[in-house]
Amino acid sequence: MKLLTHIIPATIVTAAFIFSGCDSKREPGKVYMPDMAYSRAYESYAKRDSVKFTMDMFKKGGDMIFFNNLPPAGTIKRGELFPYTLPNDSNGYKMSSMVKNPYDSIVITKAQMAEAGRLFNVNCAICHGATGVANGPIASGGYVGGVANLTADAYVKMADGTMFHSITYGKGLMGPYSSQVTRAQRWMIVKYIRTLQPNKDSTSSAATKDTTAKKI
Numbered sequence: 001m002k003l004l005t006h007i008i009p010a011t012i013v014t015a016a017f018i019f020s021g022c023d024s025k026r027e028p029g030k031v032y033m034p035d036m037a038y039s040r041a042y043e044s045y046a047k048r049d050s051v052k053f054t055m056d057m058f059k060k061g062g063d064m065i066f067f068n069n070l071p072p073a074g075t076i077k078r079g080e081l082f083p084y085t086l087p088n089d090s091n092g093y094k095m096s097s098m099v100k101n102p103y104d105s106i107v108i109t110k111a112q113m114a115e116a117g118r119l120f121n122v123n124c125a126i127c128h129g130a131t132g133v134a135n136g137p138i139a140s141g142g143y144v145g146g147v148a149n150l151t152a153d154a155y156v157k158m159a160d161g162t163m164f165h166s167i168t169y170g171k172g173l174m175g176p177y178s179s180q181v182t183r184a185q186r187w188m189i190v191k192y193i194r195t196l197q198p199n200k201d202s203t204s205s206a207a208t209k210d211t212t213a214k215k216i
Helices: 002-021 090-098 110-123 153-157 160-169 183-196 200-215
Strands: none
Touching: 090 160, 110 183, 160 183
8 A cells, every 4th residue: 555655646747747748749848957958058259248248357246247258268179289379579480480380290181181271272372372372363463562472492491380470470461360270270271381382402402503503
């Protein structure tokens, strides 16, 4: 008898859950914990309700929620490289020549290089041209002067770190691209640019031949 007194209430409760969760064939059943199933997601750069959210950390508390759209300090998003810490000044530009491309020690797949080429064509080719010879629409149309020919000897000899530094902060009339492409993508673009350039050894040997010819 005591067993029945436990079984009957449990059966009734279970049946109530089943029927309440299947009250309509056209609508989803009841969710036990809706806040867990459908969490409130915020877009990083979406506008916030100024009555509830503040970007001023000194105004947080009470009814105000502090949210500044920035990732937590000291965190790096998945797939990203460590921060580039050299400053955007003449000293930082000079020191950049000592920074090595992290992809030099990694085997690059054809798919990765193809993606690097796509990023180059999207962000760089409009000025530098698809082959890097400064014949992109902006350069050849006369809209911007002084576009670098990336196959020239000066850029063949330029260190990867210096090229990365220029892409990150901008150089001359070229603006910074740190917001358009990630650090990993910028290093990959540098690797792709190297495929457009003549080999350093062949360049130096050609220069030696020219010098010798002039002496004769």
